[in-house]
Amino acid sequence: MKSIQHLEGKWMNILLVYPMYPDTFWSFKHALKFVSKKASFPPLGLLTVAAMLPEDWNKKLIDMNANSLEDKDILWADYVFISAMSVQSKSANEVITRCKKLNTMIVAGGPLFTSSYENYEDVDHLVLNEAEITFPQFLSDLEKGIPKHKYTSNEWADITTTPLPRWDIVPIKNYTSMNLQYSRGCPFDCDFCDITVLYGRKPRTKTKEQVIDELDTLFFTGWRGPVFFVDDNFIGNKAKLKREILPAITEWMEKRKNPFYLNTEVSINLADDEQLMQLMVKAGFEAVFVGIETPNDESLIECNKPQNRNRDLISSIKKIQHFGLEVQGGFIVGFDNDPPSIFEKLANFIQESGIVTAMVGLLNAPKGTKLQKRLEDEGRMLKDFTGNNTDFSINFIPKMDSKELLDGYQKILNKIYSPKYFYERVMRFMKTFEPKKKKVFHLNPNYILALFRSIFKLGVIGEERIYYWKLFFWSLFRKPQLFSLAILFTIYGFHFKKISGGLN
Numbered sequence: 001m002k003s004i005q006h007l008e009g010k011w012m013n014i015l016l017v018y019p020m021y022p023d024t025f026w027s028f029k030h031a032l033k034f035v036s037k038k039a040s041f042p043p044l045g046l047l048t049v050a051a052m053l054p055e056d057w058n059k060k061l062i063d064m065n066a067n068s069l070e071d072k073d074i075l076w077a078d079y080v081f082i083s084a085m086s087v088q089s090k091s092a093n094e095v096i097t098r099c100k101k102l103n104t105m106i107v108a109g110g111p112l113f114t115s116s117y118e119n120y121e122d123v124d125h126l127v128l129n130e131a132e133i134t135f136p137q138f139l140s141d142l143e144k145g146i147p148k149h150k151y152t153s154n155e156w157a158d159i160t161t162t163p164l165p166r167w168d169i170v171p172i173k174n175y176t177s178m179n180l181q182y183s184r185g186c187p188f189d190c191d192f193c194d195i196t197v198l199y200g201r202k203p204r205t206k207t208k209e210q211v212i213d214e215l216d217t218l219f220f221t222g223w224r225g226p227v228f229f230v231d232d233n234f235i236g237n238k239a240k241l242k243r244e245i246l247p248a249i250t251e252w253m254e255k256r257k258n259p260f261y262l263n264t265e266v267s268i269n270l271a272d273d274e275q276l277m278q279l280m281v282k283a284g285f286e287a288v289f290v291g292i293e294t295p296n297d298e299s300l301i302e303c304n305k306p307q308n309r310n311r312d313l314i315s316s317i318k319k320i321q322h323f324g325l326e327v328q329g330g331f332i333v334g335f336d337n338d339p340p341s342i343f344e345k346l347a348n349f350i351q352e353s354g355i356v357t358a359m360v361g362l363l364n365a366p367k368g369t370k371l372q373k374r375l376e377d378e379g380r381m382l383k384d385f386t387g388n389n390t391d392f393s394i395n396f397i398p399k400m401d402s403k404e405l406l407d408g409y410q411k412i413l414n415k416i417y418s419p420k421y422f423y424e425r426v427m428r429f430m431k432t433f434e435p436k437k438k439k440v441f442h443l444n445p446n447y448i449l450a451l452f453r454s455i456f457k458l459g460v461i462g463e464e465r466i467y468y469w470k471l472f473f474w475s476l477f478r479k480p481q482l483f484s485l486a487i488l489f490t491i492y493g494f495h496f497k498k499i500s501g502g503l504n
């Protein structure tokens, strides 16, 4: 154990560690190489925790997705702070083992530790639930020399008091996108989703001033390009968005000459609100990720997703696209009510929707969800969810024969990410997509490099080369304003193909 005298001093060395992601759909690992970037987003939670630490403490952040963690870093630290999601558990466990070996104390928080704290008894301090509530309690006890093993809370934090994340402690050049959070929680109650377990059903929002401060801070770090609002459901409180937030972002974006390309996550009922879509586009939003899940109505009833029912899902998707927002979609197979025809039906649905970025996963039951409780009662739970629903594992006994389910799942992936179908979908989308706002391009040498890499890797040696060149010239001459998006899609397609191929 490190010298207690040192810990009682005025300052400390704090090492913030973000464990490594496995190679998943969301890691975009195979796409990152094209743009010479190391990871998609910086670890926003740790950047926020860093802002809660005393000013005079030394802080160092290592995102293991971008840099390696050396023993000397662990030895430098009085405390190693780890934040992780379930999908990072393997790497988080390795970090904990290394810290133990080197006698450095560990503080852990974030969704992984909050939902599975009983697996982490050997961690020195578990600071669980929302850091705005539990972290100051830990710090106060630490300063008094009486830190407890575990800090929890049943309350939701008031995020209007959340400090500005410390983007200055991370090399932003390592990332393809920056991220910020405006709201937490979601008003819906899908039974497989742990968002409502972790953050509640009442959307909590930051103030307009906080959002503008965060945009300003990102702007002054020198960032230009994509910014992802990481909200669980950005449109959870539509009235405030329309009244205050989107007009403020629009004004800010215009004043700063549109430095960012915005994207976020929303529920499908965005399609029902034309004013909201118009305001989002005006503010600079270009894409939204929507949990569409399944075209099978019985499965939507099963998972308690009424917002996706009683509507023509394809029409809703097309409507959002028509208003100038690219729709990225999340889909799930493995519901009890999925018929054997679901695989073909879903692949055809995705094709028809023109959703290029289509993430299809297997149903899994995260801890604490209604789904997990039901399966537990039915004696069908097998193990904890890994956090990765695209890795061909299911943590419960499905109704459908497992082999039939896994084979059917593989068939969907093989089809939708195959060059023929993938490029056909890109064309289908781009033919009708008309951005409503003129995009300001920020010259970035990495993007030019990515273009040449895509030409070589996909247009010269790739099996997709015929489709690649067809799309290349078609978009260059017919839709030049979408040319960069077309190239981005080709790179995404490469990643998706690799991911699905890797699962064979």
Ligand code: SF4
Residues within 6 Å of the ligand: 186, 187, 188, 189, 190, 193, 194, 195, 196, 232, 233, 267, 291
């Ligand atoms: S709409 Fe999305 S975030 Fe909200 S409960 Fe359903 S799956 Fe979770």
